[in-house]
Amino acid sequence: MDYKTEILFDELGFPKCPRWRDGMLYFSDQHFNHVISVDMEGNPSSVAEVPGTPAGLGWLPDGRMLVVSMKDKRLMRLDSTGLEVAADLSQLVSHNCNDMVVDRLGNAYIGNFGYDINDPTAEPHFSEITMVTVDGQVGAVAHGLAFPSGIVITADDSTLIVAESSAARLTAFTITLEGFLVERRIWAEFDK
Numbered sequence: 643m644d645y646k647t648e649i650l651f652d653e654l655g656f657p658k659c660p661r662w663r664d665g666m667l668y669f670s671d672q673h674f675n676h677v678i679s680v681d682m683e684g685n686p687s688s689v690a691e692v693p694g695t696p697a698g699l700g701w702l703p704d705g706r707m708l709v710v711s712m713k714d715k716r717l718m719r720l721d722s723t724g725l726e727v728a729a730d731l732s733q734l735v736s737h738n739c740n741d742m743v744v745d746r747l748g749n750a751y752i753g754n755f756g757y758d759i760n761d762p763t764a765e766p767h768f769s770e771i772t773m774v775t776v777d778g779q780v781g782a783v784a785h786g787l788a789f790p791s792g793i794v795i796t797a798d799d800s801t802l803i804v805a806e807s808s809a810a811r812l813t814a815f816t817i818t819l820e821g822f823l824v825e826r827r828i829w830a831e832f833d834k
Contacts, residue, residue, distance in 0.1 A: 650684045659710075659741050661699045670696035670709070677709055690720055698742025698793070700750055702776065708750055710739045717742075717750055717774050729774040734782060736769040743793040743802065748776030749821040751783070751802060753790030766808055773821055783823045784815060803829050 655673025662668070666679045668689065677689040677696050690696070694711035701707055707720040708728060715735055719728040728750075731739060737755040744750045756769030771784040771793070784790075784804075792805035795817070802815045802823055812830040815823035 650682075651678075651680045651686050654678075659696075659698045663701065668699055668707075670699060672696060672712070677707075690718075690725055692718065692725065695738075697740050698752060700742055700744025702744070702748045703746070708742070708744055710742045710752055712738045712740065715739050715754075717752065729778055729780050731772055731774075731780060734770075734772050734780060736767060740789075741791045741793050743795050745795055745817065745821065746799055747821065750774040751793055751795075751823075753787065753793060753804065756787075756789055759789075771802075771804065771823065773823075775821065783821070784826070787813065 655671050657669045657671050660667060660669040666681055668679045671678050672695050675693055675695060676691055678686050679689050680686045690709060692709055692711050694714035697710040697712040699709055709718045711718050715732040716727050717729040718725045735754040737758060740753045740755060742750055742752045752772045754769045756767040758764045768786045768788060769790060770782040771790055773783045774780050787806055788809035789807040790804045791807050794803050800817060802817055804813050806813055810832040811828055814827050814829035816825040818824055
């Protein structure tokens with residue numbers, strides 16, 4: 643197959659956490675504090691402004707968008723009136739929140755840095771994945787991860803795979819019917 647690469651949209655600050663939905667590309671432009679959508683003709687639209695720095699994106703079963711607010715450690719929900727707090731994670735996470743994936747039931751799985759990556763004197767610290775259920779219950783479902791980011795769920799909804807950025811590996815978990823993560827295993831390893 644012969645693929646052609648073209649620029650769809652530029653003039654971005656720091657695009658991160660891309661998701662595809664209904665023919666649109668969505669992502670967080672972290673340096674400009676906006677969630678952006680772009681259609682296949684390259685027409686951008688600001689979906690929401692997130693002063694606490696947007697990160698992971700996902701959708702509830704009813705179509706409402708969820709957005710991780712990185713610096714204030716909150717999960718936000720985009721309602722018809724604007725962004726509302728869906729869950730406060732500040733007492734549960736090690737450091738700034740990061741990427742997220744939402745399963746078909748509406749459970750949100752959110753990673754975090756674990757430590758201040760901008761502080762050259764900070765020691766790397768393991769962190770967790772926190773789950774927020776569709777009815778707002780919050781709790782850690784995985785521990786001891788090395789900077790979890792790039793979280794996805796397989797098409798059959800059975801496995802969550804997360805990139806452990808500081809460990810050069812992808813780690814997989816089986817998702818139970820209740821949404822818990824079990825059977826931790828290495829899915830792939832890379833040269834550092």
